[in-house]
Amino acid sequence: MGSQDAEHRRALWWRTAGPPPDAPRPPPPGDGASEIAVIGGGFLGLTAALHLARRGRQVTVLEAGTVGSGASGVNAGFVVPNFAKADPAAVVARLGRERGEALLRLVGAGGSRVFETAREGAIACEAEETGWLHLAHSAEMLDTLRARAAAWAALGRPVRLLERDEAMALSGARRVAGALLDESGGMLNPLAYAWGLARLAEAAGATIHEGSGVEAVEPDGAGWRLRHAGGSLHAAQVLLCTNAFRTGVARRLADATVPLQVYQAATVPLAPEIARRIAPGRHPAADTRANLFTYRLDAGNRLISGGMSMFPLGAHARMGRMIARRLATELRLDAAPELEHVWTGRAAMTLDFLPRVFTFGPGFLGGIGCNGRGVALTAMLGEVLADAACGVAPEALPVPSGPARRLPFAPMARLAPSFAIAQARWQDRRLGREP
């Protein structure tokens, strides 16, 4: 087992996703060919493969580890159909009305799509379409959420603003000035969902190979040759879906984004009366602080929250203690709750917090930019990549596209989140939002 796999197996989901799939997915033998190759077996690659296979295309997924061994198997399972940092109005201002609204419609539909896929594909992933709560910590932030809720509602999304009393009735959080409720959000067990997506893609005709890291992708005739440890695969079209990884060809995508090391913790199951008090409608929630506070329950009433560390050394133990203390303070628990699992994973951020389709050459594309909201967004972005592989021109896609450019400060980018988290904590303290 590689160190990446070992790290991922610390996640709560490895214990609660049920038995791992037992069908072997060995690496491809020697040299081969496929009409379309997908690199990476997370939500994005699997969703693209599912759509392509359903359209009758021959598609092969090459996954370096096992299905779900990236961010898709370790995230917190919040299904949030919007942007982590960008306001709808800012998206329209940046992309223009037509393209901006096309992107907003796509992103806004992500939550419903996830739950639909799980339902129709009979994926047992503890999916709960409860809605998602964005808690305002101040009157000022409530005004921001008011404008945001109106913008989403104008696009036909089931999003509304809750004034203070209504929001407090749905959340046990300490500071609630009101909230935005997106009824199409919710939560699930992400690893079980990833395993289910792989099963659906295979049932539709896709081939998935695990333990098949792609070292390089080289032009070869009218298509591309993917080099892996056991040989090579020729494909007319290639989709790079490797998120924040930097191994082999994944580096080409990673160099265009900022990596974000995120820590998660899950408590022992809560007493039913405490679970009812902090989440009477079982809504997963996040607040509006710069160093945001998030919480949700899993199917066994474990409380799950996360955070980012400024320094990597000793971060596991330190982050576990910090998350437990913050849960106690923010949710008014009697004491810091006992933790059952602490784990970490790497997400990727684009500089403008918007998703992207990157072009690496004719018929060689990559998708990224889920910015911590990838559960819902990949359900839509995977279909966009499938459209592109079926001939839709990148400029006609509802997602900004263009050549992947290495960030000019790529080696420094790994340090950026440490500065960002320090700045967020400072900002929250300055504005009196941090106890």
Ligand SMILES: Cc1cc2nc3c(=O)[nH]c(=O)nc-3n(C[C@H](O)[C@H](O)[C@H](O)COP(=O)(O)OP(=O)(O)OC[C@H]3O[C@@H](n4cnc5c(N)ncnc54)[C@H](O)[C@@H]3O)c2cc1C
């Ligand atoms: C700790 C954490 C918590 C998060 N919480 C949430 C949340 O609650 N809600 C939400 O919406 N989003 C959340 N996110 C973000 C979300 O998990 C991601 O946006 C999403 O999983 C990205 O999916 P993906 O398929 O693009 O990438 P990944 O799941 O990372 O998949 C990439 C795959 O590529 C494979 N790979 C890498 N290199 C190669 C190679 N050279 N050859 C072949 N395969 C390769 C990897 O093994 C991996 O399986 C979180 C992220 C993290 C890290």
